[in-house]
């Protein structure tokens with residue numbers, strides 16, 4: 001099967017917190033998150049074949065200045081060969097490989113072994129944030145297995161908490177339970193207020209009118225999220241200051 005990507009950016013300061021990455025966007029996703037702003041690529045639109053020769057040329061130019069090759073999506077584990085190929089090429093070029101996965105696919109359980117660093121969202125409440133509602137069934141079980149495996153692997157992780165206005169805060173104990181699977185020395189927690197237009201073009205604008213933020217949390221909410229994960233490095237994101 002032809003490997004499809006949305007493109008890549010040889011230097012990025014915003015994709016892994018505190019790190020410089022060479023970021024590659026893969027196509028396709030198994031979820032339908034209503035806030036997703038990469039939803040066109042997630043639906044296999046605006047994609048192009050992965051051109052290995054050009055990728056290698058660009059990576060050789062930036063490899064001395066980056067911390068990771070970071071593969072994000074979409075959901076990269078829908079294309080296992082892409083994950084394995086980028087992991088192999090990165091290592092051959094002396095660069096660590098970082099994988100952003102939603103951790104809800106069966107291949108993810110094995111493909112995380114190919115990464116030196118893994119980033120994932122804690123999408124809670126899962127039926128609503130995955131956009132699958134009643135069809136989200138077994139996927140949460142896979143997510144639990146994936147995060148258990150990651151925690152026992154001891155790999156560094158970025159645990160991302162997407163926060164939907166008027167919804168996520170009620171489930172904070174469930175989010176803490178997932179975060180606490182991880183050694184605080186190995187995990188960075190990034191709390192992300194979901195934002196909608198005009199800052200992003202989400203899949204479901206109507207959903208965002210109810211559940212997205214204008215650019216940052218209220219001061220009370222920002223303080224609330226800063227206090228939820230004592231012992232962990234916590235970054236509360238602001239899209240606008």
Ligand code: SF4
Pocket residue numbers: 029030031032033035036037038039042073074075102
């Ligand atoms: S998992 Fe990520 S790429 Fe897939 S729909 Fe959700 S936000 Fe979009």
